[in-house]
Amino acid sequence: MTLTLEKSSHSTLTLTVNGEKHSFMLGEGPHEVASSHTLAHTLRERLGLTGTKISCDNGACGCCTVLINGKAVQSCMLLTVECEEKEITTIEGLGDPVTNVIDPLQQSFIDHTAFQCGFCTPGIIMSAKALLNENPSPTRDEVKEALSGNFCRCISHYHVLDAVMAAAKKGGNQ
Amino acid sequence: MKDYRFIGKSTPRKDALDIVTGRTKFINDLTIPNMLYGKVLRSPLPHALIKSIDTTEAMRLQGVKAVLTYKDVPDWKAGFPHHVRILDSKVRYVGEGVALVAAETEDIAEEALRLIKVEYEPLPAVYDVEESIKPDAPQLYDQFPGNVFPQDNVVFGPHTLNEVVIGDIEKGFEEADFIVEGTYAYENIPNPLPPESPGVIALWEGTDNLTVWLASQGPQIFKAAFQRRMGNINLQSLGNPVGGSYGSKYMSWQYALPAVALSKATGKPVKFCYGKAEHLAAFTLRLGSRIHGKVGMKKDGTVTALSGDWLVNSGSFSEATQGMVAVGCGEAQLMLRCKNWSFIPKMVCTNRTASGQVRGFGGQELKCALTPILTMGMEKADVDPVDFFKKNYVKAGDGFYWRDGDWWVCRGIDYSNAINQGAETFGWKEKWKGWLKPTSVNGAKYRGVGVGVHGNADAGEDVSEVYVRLEPNGSAIIHCGIAEHGTGQRSSICKMVAEVLQLPLDRVYVTPTDSLVNPIEIGPVGSRGTYAIGGAVIAAAEDAKRQLFELMAPKFKVKPEDLETEDGMVYVKGKPDKRIPWIKEMQYYGSIMGHGRFESDFSIPNFMMIFTEVEVDTETGKVDLIRVVGTTDVGQVIDPLSLTNQLNGCLGSAGIDSAIFEETVLDTRLGRIMNCNMIDYKWRTFSELPEMEHSILETPFPTHRFHAIGVGEITPSPGPSAVLMAVSNAIGVRIHDYPLTPDKVLSALGKIGSPMRRE
Ligand code: FES
Numbered sequence A: 001m002t003l004t005l006e007k008s009s010h011s012t013l014t015l016t017v018n019g020e021k022h023s024f025m026l027g028e029g030p031h032e033v034a035s036s037h038t039l040a041h042t043l044r045e046r047l048g049l050t051g052t053k054i055s056c057d058n059g060a061c062g063c064c065t066v067l068i069n070g071k072a073v074q075s076c077m078l079l080t081v082e083c084e085e086k087e088i089t090t091i092e093g094l095g096d097p098v099t100n101v102i103d104p105l106q107q108s109f110i111d112h113t114a115f116q117c118g119f120c121t122p123g124i125i126m127s128a129k130a131l132l133n134e135n136p137s138p139t140r141d142e143v144k145e146a147l148s149g150n151f152c153r154c155i156s157h158y159h160v161l162d163a164v165m166a167a168a169k170k171g172g173n174q
Numbered sequence B: 001m002k003d004y005r006f007i008g009k010s011t012p013r014k015d016a017l018d019i020v021t022g023r024t025k026f027i028n029d030l031t032i033p034n035m036l037y038g039k040v041l042r043s044p045l046p047h048a049l050i051k052s053i054d055t056t057e058a059m060r061l062q063g064v065k066a067v068l069t070y071k072d073v074p075d076w077k078a079g080f081p082h083h084v085r086i087l088d089s090k091v092r093y094v095g096e097g098v099a100l101v102a103a104e105t106e107d108i109a110e111e112a113l114r115l116i117k118v119e120y121e122p123l124p125a126v127y128d129v130e131e132s133i134k135p136d137a138p139q140l141y142d143q144f145p146g147n148v149f150p151q152d153n154v155v156f157g158p159h160t161l162n163e164v165v166i167g168d169i170e171k172g173f174e175e176a177d178f179i180v181e182g183t184y185a186y187e188n189i190p191n192p193l194p195p196e197s198p199g200v201i202a203l204w205e206g207t208d209n210l211t212v213w214l215a216s217q218g219p220q221i222f223k224a225a226f227q228r229r230m231g232n233i234n235l236q237s238l239g240n241p242v243g244g245s246y247g248s249k250y251m252s253w254q255y256a257l258p259a260v261a262l263s264k265a266t267g268k269p270v271k272f273c274y275g276k277a278e279h280l281a282a283f284t285l286r287l288g289s290r291i292h293g294k295v296g297m298k299k300d301g302t303v304t305a306l307s308g309d310w311l312v313n314s315g316s317f318s319e320a321t322q323g324m325v326a327v328g329c330g331e332a333q334l335m336l337r338c339k340n341w342s343f344i345p346k347m348v349c350t351n352r353t354a355s356g357q358v359r360g361f362g363g364q365e366l367k368c369a370l371t372p373i374l375t376m377g378m379e380k381a382d383v384d385p386v387d388f389f390k391k392n393y394v395k396a397g398d399g400f401y402w403r404d405g406d407w408w409v410c411r412g413i414d415y416s417n418a419i420n421q422g423a424e425t426f427g428w429k430e431k432w433k434g435w436l437k438p439t440s441v442n443g444a445k446y447r448g449v450g451v452g453v454h455g456n457a458d459a460g461e462d463v464s465e466v467y468v469r470l471e472p473n474g475s476a477i478i479h480c481g482i483a484e485h486g487t488g489q490r491s492s493i494c495k496m497v498a499e500v501l502q503l504p505l506d507r508v509y510v511t512p513t514d515s516l517v518n519p520i521e522i523g524p525v526g527s528r529g530t531y532a533i534g535g536a537v538i539a540a541a542e543d544a545k546r547q548l549f550e551l552m553a554p555k556f557k558v559k560p561e562d563l564e565t566e567d568g569m570v571y572v573k574g575k576p577d578k579r580i581p582w583i584k585e586m587q588y589y590g591s592i593m594g595h596g597r598f599e600s601d602f603s604i605p606n607f608m609m610i611f612t613e614v615e616v617d618t619e620t621g622k623v624d625l626i627r628v629v630g631t632t633d634v635g636q637v638i639d640p641l642s643l644t645n646q647l648n649g650c651l652g653s654a655g656i657d658s659a660i661f662e663e664t665v666l667d668t669r670l671g672r673i674m675n676c677n678m679i680d681y682k683w684r685t686f687s688e689l690p691e692m693e694h695s696i697l698e699t700p701f702p703t704h705r706f707h708a709i710g711v712g713e714i715t716p717s718p719g720p721s722a723v724l725m726a727v728s729n730a731i732g733v734r735i736h737d738y739p740l741t742p743d744k745v746l747s748a749l750g751k752i753g754s755p756m757r758r759e
């Protein structure tokens, strides 16, 4: 590891995910990060953060949504090598790391059964989280707009809207 | 109505915390030590013989552990009748497997695919169902002359239903006041498209031990179907949470068998997950359905005769087409009380990726083509479709042939109240202006309404067997092989047991979906979760309770039937103050095993009706779905939020939207699917949601402990034909196929020529 580090400053990569720093060797090997790897791939296959889902793998469905510096992005459309020096938050990083209490938005999804199969859910929660970061009291239409890049085939949309609106309302009252 | 402690109340799903925190492990989230990755080389041609195939270079690539061709794979056959090999010397659709690779990484496996050299001898291909049955059509299988799958199928036993022939069809037409005749088709082969693509991990150890981890709605069906075909090996099937299925991941052999073959060849676990393009282009789709039908009707809307040819396009193989045709034929009778039938299906193979099971299971495909033919008669008789469906939907005492070929007599409830309430919620009376008449016109925008109906008798299908184990600490474990695919049924059966045993919900668990731990479970399909699986679960809980009371009765010096239990304590009825915990008699080492079994019962049909309002822009041809109202009677709600989730599901899974914009576009010059990505395959977004409302009645079903029946599977199926009706009413012109894309609408309005893709 040190050897390679000395060889070139471009041969390692450091990612900040959910507040923790992770360093990788760049390369094609089984434990390395290749320049062709997407962030979604790295999160899942290198860091074991499988809460980020891959469905379409080409920017259409939003299942792979994570936050980068607080904004929702599709991690299947970003190369990992572009993500250095950015704050990445995945579904595993929501909630309070000390008390282990989940985020009120996650709780609201539980209270409204705002999912069926749940495959789309992490991506939807991350998109909704980004919206609430920016706009703590959105209208129902604003929520729809913010989630319009998230595919849900079970049609849990209506319960999701209820869950996000309820979470926003609670947040606003606090 | 009885006030239950859990039943009918909204309770959080047992798996909710895992889902919202991303901890749920779907199949592609699992890794097993030494695991290899499987990939499939797929055919670029729709119909061809493999002249030669050279794998030497691929084998030489570092990290490649196996490359298999049709010469090396085991000769396990799938489909009905058994005719699909894992790999064959002939390919019958673009996307069919030609070679399998297992390698240390996905990238290496993919690289290896590029190094395989295949020489094909192209054959002519056929895609249209009627072209395929012509005498000079290219033939797909030697054993199916004329490209027709055999009728003598045994999917549902020796007499499996394969037509509806009842009464005297000639006499029926003679009795009619008028006869209408027409052809309608639902051939856009939409993809149910669960977000999680099909996937599996297989591990073959030694000579005869196989473990499969399956993303499947019925993981034990794989074991039941293939254990013997593989030489009666030891087969353990494990079900993972399923990232959506909608029927499509019920039969898992399409993705499981390649992984099993690769694991057998390498001795290592092999993960094989479809990519989205494979999922869209080389996995099973809905059936193609075309009906030439003739209806004899009286002026009052009574149907005196129905005859028709149902041309079913199954694509390149039959995964379970005969089964879907059997159920479709049964469902046709549930919607139509007619004395004289001659309705003859023909199951045809063509050179495109196959059709398979999808929510609606043949019935949706049938309804989409049959209902519009009936509406031609309703139009002529000037009968309101709501009245027609009310009069014609099966009632107690009516008989019908079900999928097993037996004559069943309905013991269910009358759904007229549900129809009335749905119509009222929707405002049908105000909006219905008559056939081919818009509800309202605003400039170029024409609104119209339509209604559809569906129901099946499968809510009580097949056997389920369950054990409920009581533990001394006052908890219960349900041994049931049910997989969670989104309906929340694993949580709902906990509610049923919690209710029977009066235990806190967090003291009731379900075993993992593991065939070593549980009796065979065919799975939550055909809306059978509540009635059939639930029936076995409840019986097992009751049996356990009976044993518990027998054990505890001497202590209280009463008869077992005088006892009651609550929260892991037992007391004498009416004397809740003196309570003894289960452990007192069970001891810390004791447990009680209750057994429950449900036997097939096709006498209780369920019901779903959907009302739709659409707005058609007559300048652009665009159809907007404005409002949807679903109505049903479920006897007793088990979990309100899970129920509304399932009802809202009518839009997705190739349901209502398959009437508006969803289609798999096949280029019939090359045999290729043109829209195999999620940008070109259209789906509904959050910002385009219609208003959605449901009317849910609870008329108790006497035959269920909680008087409930399931409806999850059937919710999308009345939708597409309702939309077709609504659009025809809005624009005043009938359209004969789906989806109602702008080109078809404008062509129907005479504003453009015939769309290119139509025959
Ligand atoms: S998986 Fe990234 S957008 Fe679909």
Ligand code: FES
Residues within 6 Å of the ligand: A115, A116, A117, A118, A119, A120, A121, A151, A152, A153, A154, A155, A156, B195, B243, B244, B486
């Ligand atoms: S809950 Fe299944 S896709 Fe959204």
